[in-house]
Amino acid sequence: xxxxxxxxxxxxxxxxxxxxxxxxxxxxxxxxxxxxxxxxxxxxxxxxxxxxxxxxxxxxxxxxxxxxxxxxxxxxxxxxxxxxxxxxxxxxxxxxxxxxxxxxxxxxxxxxxxxxxxxxxxxxxxxxxxxxxxxxxxxxxxxxxxxxxxxxxxxxxxxxxxxxxxxxxxxxxxxxxxxxxxxxxxxxxxxxxxxxxxxx
Numbered sequence: 001x002x003x004x005x006x007x008x009x010x011x012x013x014x015x016x017x018x019x020x021x022x023x024x025x026x027x028x029x030x031x032x033x034x035x036x037x038x039x040x041x042x043x044x045x046x047x048x049x050x051x052x053x054x055x056x057x058x059x060x061x062x063x064x065x066x067x068x069x070x071x072x073x074x075x076x077x078x079x080x081x082x083x084x085x086x087x088x089x090x091x092x093x094x095x096x097x098x099x100x101x102x103x104x105x106x107x108x109x110x111x112x113x114x115x116x117x118x119x120x121x122x123x124x125x126x127x128x129x130x131x132x133x134x135x136x137x138x139x140x141x142x143x144x145x146x147x148x149x150x151x152x153x154x155x156x157x158x159x160x161x162x163x164x165x166x167x168x169x170x171x172x173x174x175x176x177x178x179x180x181x182x183x184x185x186x187x188x189x190x191x192x193x194x195x196x197x198x199x200x
Contacts, residue, residue, distance in 0.1 A: 001080055001081050002021070002081060002082070002083050003020055003021050003077075003079070003083070003085070004018075004019070004023070004084070004086075005023050005025070005072055005073060005085070005087070006022065006023070006025065006028040006086075007068075007086060007087070007100065008028040008092075008096075009028075009090050009091045009093075009097065009100070010090050010091025010119065011032075011088060012032075012035075012087040012088055012119060016035055016036045016085075016087055018037055020081065021039050021040075021081060022036055022038050022040075023038070023040050023041075023042050024041050024042070024052070024072075025041075025042055025043045025068040025071075025072050026043035026045050027047030027048050028088045029052040032087070033053075038053075040054065041055075041056045042071055042072040044059060044061060044064070044068060045059055067099060069086075069089075069099070073107060077110050082113070083114070083115075084107055084114040084115070085114075085115050086103065086114060086117065087117050089103075089117075089118065090116070090118040090119070091118075100116060101145070101193065103116075105125055105146060105191070107125075108125045119198075120198055121195055121197045122195070122198070123194070123195050124193075124194050125193060125194070126187065126194050127187045127192070129186050129187075130184050130186070130187060130194060131184045132178055132183040132184045132185075133183075133184075134181050135181065136178050136179065136181045138177070138197060139175055139176070140176050140178055140196050140197070141173055141174045141194075141195040142161070142166070142194060142195075143166070143171070143173050143174065143192060143193045144166040144168045144170070144173075144191070144193075145191050146168070146191060147168050147190050147191075148166065148168050148189070149165075149166040149168075149187060149190030149191060149192055150187070150189040150190060151166065151188070153185065154183075154184070154186070155182070155183060155184055156179055156180035156181075156183025156184065157176050157183055157185070158176055161173070161176075166192070
């Protein structure tokens with residue numbers, strides 16, 4: 001089962017297909033309510049001046065140890081989703097954007113693939129064999145996340161990454177290009193943020 005998580009960041013301008021369980025967080029309802037049918041609204045609703053529909057099952061306190069996005073993410077995982085697409089996770093506040101990258105990692109640790117879909121790029125976290133199918137001509141950045149990473153092999157990329165160590169804090173993996181629709185890397189150690197720009 002697939003989950004869709006809508007956040008209170010930059011409104012997503014594209015189409016969101018109703019393909020799974022849809023949770024919306026707080027002020028994300030403003031931009032998402034007419035774009036996709038929402039199954040559950042989650043959060044403290046300190047960013048929304050009216051009651052969303054459907055009515056929230058619970059309103060959380062505004063002073064808490066988890067963000068609305070974290071609460072919704074874990075609720076989706078508890079409901080059994082195997083993949084999550086996150087919209088509205090970029091823009092507005094950089095601290096929330098950085099926190100939303102950690103949502104990707106939190107899902108990864110639970111064995112759930114999560115992808116942050118922004119207007120200009122998609123971001124996911126991966127290890128092992130990372131396939132970049134259908135990305136020919138796209139700019140792709142591969143950055144270590146949470147620690148050092150080691151890419152043992154790559155294919156279909158402009159800048160080969162054979163046996164390339166990527167120390168945490170290094171920017172060496174930024175702005176590669178997929179030369180083929182069959183491109184990818186093998187991550188021997190650590191995890192990577194995989195950022196695929198939608199333009200060239």
